[in-house]
Amino acid sequence: MTYRFPVKSIRQLLEASHGTDAPQVTVNGWVRTVRTQKQRAFVQVADGSNPQGIQAVVSDPEMVKGLSTGASVRLQGSLVKSIGGNQAMELKASAITLLGASDPEKYPLHKAKLPLEHLRDHFHLRSRTRTFTAMWKLRNSAMQGFHEFFQSNDFIHVNTPIFTTNDCEGAGESFRVMTPESLANQSTATGTLKQQHQQHQQIKKDEFFDLPVSLTVSSQLHLEAMNAALPRVYTMGPAFRAEKSLSTRHLAEFWMLEAEAAFLTNLDDLLDLLEASVKATTSRVVAASADDLSVLAALPLATTGTSSHRTKEETQKLILSLSEAGPAFHRITYTEAIKILQSCGKTWTHPVDSWGASLQSEHERYLAEEYFKAPVFVTDYPASEKPFYMLDSADSEGNRGIHGGPTVACVDLLVPGIGEVAGGSLREHRLDGIQRKIQEKKMDMKGLDWYMDLRRYGAVPHGGFGLGFERYLMALSGMGNVRDVIPMPRWFGHCKY
Amino acid sequence: MTYRFPVKSIRQLLEASHGTDAPQVTVNGWVRTVRTQKQRAFVQVADGSNPQGIQAVVSDPEMVKGLSTGASVRLQGSLVKSIGGNQAMELKASAITLLGASDPEKYPLHKAKLPLEHLRDHFHLRSRTRTFTAMWKLRNSAMQGFHEFFQSNDFIHVNTPIFTTNDCEGAGESFRVMTPESLANQSTATGTLKQQHQQHQQIKKDEFFDLPVSLTVSSQLHLEAMNAALPRVYTMGPAFRAEKSLSTRHLAEFWMLEAEAAFLTNLDDLLDLLEASVKATTSRVVAASADDLSVLAALPLATTGTSSHRTKEETQKLILSLSEAGPAFHRITYTEAIKILQSCGKTWTHPVDSWGASLQSEHERYLAEEYFKAPVFVTDYPASEKPFYMLDSADSEGNRGIHGGPTVACVDLLVPGIGEVAGGSLREHRLDGIQRKIQEKKMDMKGLDWYMDLRRYGAVPHGGFGLGFERYLMALSGMGNVRDVIPMPRWFGHCKY
Known part of the structure; x- marks a missing residue:
């Protein structure tokens, strides 16, 4: 039984055309650029399925009104061999539906070639860029x-588990896990996880788990437990380090293959x-x-x-x-x-x-x-x-x-x-x-x-x-x-x- | 370039033999059972690669001394067609090396057919069982x-991220992330994450992040951000709920496909x-x-x-x-x-x-x-x-x-x-x-x-x-x-x- 996703990507449409003129297709994507001439307009649309997206040629410049960089569109038309040299095929668009506008005055990614530093101020939108x-x-x-x-x-x-009661390497740079209730009760529970374990009998009980719990810094010890029964194991999962580093190579939350x-x-x-x-x-x-x-x-x-x-x-x-x-x-x-x-x-x-x-x-x-x-x-x-x-x-x-x-x-x-x-x-x-x-x-x-x-x-x-x-x-x-x-x-x- | 793991699993050895007598092989695994007769002994060894493992036949009962359920062994010998009816092939063992003993008086999984409840007291060892x-x-x-x-x-x-400053469904059942330092400073920061955000200006600053942070209860909102650029995305990752549930269907840490x-x-x-x-x-x-x-x-x-x-x-x-x-x-x-x-x-x-x-x-x-x-x-x-x-x-x-x-x-x-x-x-x-x-x-x-x-x-x-x-x-x-x-x-x- 073969499932087919109901919407075709630009890459799929181009592949299916085999480089020859294709009948009516529907293209969904986000506008990269709009260029308007007297007699026609060009809209570059991308959906992430290929780096270049596709160029749509529109015979009536009126049709691209309201389109700007970042807007989402649905285009209908036919795939034809491109006359211009930048792409093999282009879309001769017969209808354009604006799905979601994008105010060019406000869209933070309006300009082309934005530096990576600028994009870091917009993590939720930067995936829109080719990069x-x-x-x-x-x-x-x-x-x-x-x-x-x-x-x-x-x-x-x-x-392997994310929550753990051991700190593997003993580095003491682990994050502690609390609940609102345990936070209220835990005002005296400080120090490394190990110190907290030792204090545990004296201080108020954590309200959720039976022991102080931290986030894993490495899955190794737990992976060894699995390996003591299954001779070949691996994991790809998140790990956490509370290192106060601003370096270009350190994250507080990262992924590890182990x-x-x-x-x-x-x-x-x-x-x-x-x-x-x-x-x-x-x-x-x-x-x-x-x-x-x-x-x-x-x-x-x-x-x-x-x-x-x-x-x-x-x-x-x-x-x-x-x-x-x-x-x-x-x-x-x-x-x-x-x-x-x-x-x-x-x-x-x-x-x-x-x-x-x-x-x-x-x-x-x-x-x-x-x-x-x-x-x-x-x-x-x-x-x-x-x-x-x-x-x-x-x-x-x-x-x-x-x-x-x-x-x-x-x-x-x-x-x-x-x-x-x-x-x-x-x-x-x-x-x-x-x-x-x-x-x-x-x-x-x-x-x-x-x-x-x-x-x-x-x-x-x-x-x-x-x-x-x-x-x-x-x-x-x-x-x-x-x-x-x-x-x-x-x-x-x-x-x- | 094809990499081959240097140790062959029992399944690989059995497959490579194609059901006919095979020359010298090495089997690594854990002992399931040992039966000793006057003239010979039988050792069932498994490595998780197939459910049944392999039966080793040993001509000299002296060779199985020190072996008991749970011990790890390296066996050398030849694969031969089995006379007994329980398996197609068995190992005629010529040498046995005890890698790690397992004291039958203390090994918690010594008995066969242990109930799942008992095994839950030994999460680090239960992977040894067939089940x-x-x-x-x-x-x-x-x-x-x-x-x-x-x-x-x-x-x-x-x-998608595990650390988050929003609580997605607003259920208030999220775990808070702290560092030892922020714990010491945070004694008044209680209530739901949202309340903490509101209190944030008044209370002492979290020492690690710029806002109170919790563990994700769902990746949906973050996945939507990725989906606003890539039309088809999914994630398989951990999620966390601080639900005080002892039911048979709830975990505080679980995995979600989204x-x-x-x-x-x-x-x-x-x-x-x-x-x-x-x-x-x-x-x-x-x-x-x-x-x-x-x-x-x-x-x-x-x-x-x-x-x-x-x-x-x-x-x-x-x-x-x-x-x-x-x-x-x-x-x-x-x-x-x-x-x-x-x-x-x-x-x-x-x-x-x-x-x-x-x-x-x-x-x-x-x-x-x-x-x-x-x-x-x-x-x-x-x-x-x-x-x-x-x-x-x-x-x-x-x-x-x-x-x-x-x-x-x-x-x-x-x-x-x-x-x-x-x-x-x-x-x-x-x-x-x-x-x-x-x-x-x-x-x-x-x-x-x-x-x-x-x-x-x-x-x-x-x-x-x-x-x-x-x-x-x-x-x-x-x-x-x-x-x-x-x-x-x-x-x-x-x-x-």
Whole structure:
């Protein structure tokens, strides 16, 4: 049984015409431009289904009265080969119905070529522009790309919870969830979630849940619980960070792809999975969304305002390097990265004095943008720099002690112009190992007993990664500000609509 | 470039063997049962890739020492045709590696056939059971089904925001988002979100956002903004309701499929879209997940504990009626529904005295379960019963006034055994119409100016619907409690992990 949506899009109409004159059609869309001559008029109408929309030729200029940029219209007429050179087919319009007017004095997007900064004042309308129509279709294509990759490799998509009573990485930058009633009762409940848990017996009870609840900062621990039964799982869902950042790369609400795979014993297997998922998805986007990539590539550099000042050519090179057509991603260890950074002759704001130094943004960008000029995996960071759940790196005989080695079996994916896009690790799956790590990090075991259970009952070697979906979209689109790759961005001080 | 996951699942190994003896293979999984005889032992191992797993035959009973239900193992051996009748192929195991033990005295899922209620005490482990493995695969299949339907009909998946400064339906049952700092400063900020907005000038400022922020209860208004530029959009995302409900059909955090389509002028077109999306998805699930449906169908009625006491046959009939193989859904108006309810001779807890009465759960269930014994669309409810954004029903000439008619062009989809699964409407797209409705409902216009903009600049007729994904999964799975169709349910008083 095949369903057909009752309204045809401009792209569908053009495709159905096969480039030859077609009988009566109906076009629905929004007016981009109106040009009136003495004997006739031209109306450019778009509906987002293709970048250019369609040009309607009207023999009577009276018919376009009341039409202006942004107005919605229904046009009837016939598709004919275009005499002008800008399009193959045009619409010879015989009737125009104005569905919704748009006052040109007030419509905020009346002018062509508005800067992205101006459009950020009108999130609810900016999707009308060629740029953002292309951006949202690219986003859709990339998201479907990840689903296709994981589904075709027998991964199960699971919905991990948004509400949680643990804070995963212990960063303390999580949002708390309240109800009006609990807010009224909760005036003394402050501090990190962990402190609130500890205070919980003393303070007034939360009125809705049995414990203080926050929004997830990462689905990893919950995904591990699913992975302890289903060997291949992934999730694409929202995550939240209460970081007071106004940077071009941070959002308070963002989307993450997270995957977790059981029975993996080598870090390289995890890198292969991450690399393959990125490459398959990028190749899908290149094949399915060439039109949208072109629209975005045509944006002037000053408009996209990338922090790295990427040129059009650099963006195309980056897309190639992230796709299956490009070479394999470079793979270096943290130790090798330190040697490169120490011997390259650069002066760093954050000195790389010794092994153990944190890799800062300037170092990550140098490695990806200047040294390799390509995506690079950096693995095996110092254990002290990473969270408690990471498995130690294997020694030369492939063994991993439980008493804590200097490095852990982890990876960061660094991409030119963006920095860190994804990160992952093998997970410490042994009960004694994870307990020791929790003690070393001086973490509170309370609330993590269920996570210990995953190590008590049929634990398996496993690993996983998280990819910042918006960061990845910045790489594909060439957009320099993360606020331009998500429809309604939320960041420090800003939550509109 | 084809990526291959480095570990083969049991299903993949069985498929690759084509039912004939296969050379050395490696099986990874969790032990379901161990039986030891004098001369040999049998270990049933599963990895979620097929319902039955695989039986390993071990010639030396010493090899299964330390194995018990729930332990994780790696087995090596060869696939051979099974002599026993329960499976086509079995594993002649030559080596067994215990990856993670599982103390049978402590493992909470040690016994076979545990009731669902017991498993709800162990959300982090219940995925190990045949039942929940099947449930999560069904969930995955259904979610992919909706994506496939909408993608193949040129709908764009968009991510609508989770954080919002409006409460959509004005129900006041939304969760508030705070940071530890804002909590400390916010002790006087109580009441509904709207009251808080009004108080906002007087009380201390929220420390993170510029306005009080809550979690979305519905993506509809935001989806309409996207739909004002892209004529076909949908989203699958989480939604939140702070309802103090302990019912078997309510969660505080749930998933919703929401679709919005522009240029729709007839309610029947919206019903066609909703019906087609449900039928295409159900048919996909029937075809792709027959194994998992069988596992769930085999659950005893007492175990699933459905509120409607659906038998296995009733669930199968329901699945058929939701699929393309079944007849079209019934379509009646609210007015027709009232006539049926008044003349059927039933005594109602909530009397149906006159036109305008609310349809309660007992009425909805009678219509779907007893009268039609099939899914039924009920349309054109009284305007007073429905939210402000719904377009009036058309009169006999197809006209819709802006001065408020008795009914609105809306629909509820009622399903036997579940009740309301989806609801939608045509939206009032005319500025004067929506302003009038907002005034009539005595709503605060403040904060909705962006929504008015969608009517000011190129408004188009449009409509959409929302489908409760978990309700739909209850129909497919036969599960009687919504807590059993989402991995980690959150409801009033309960948020674990």
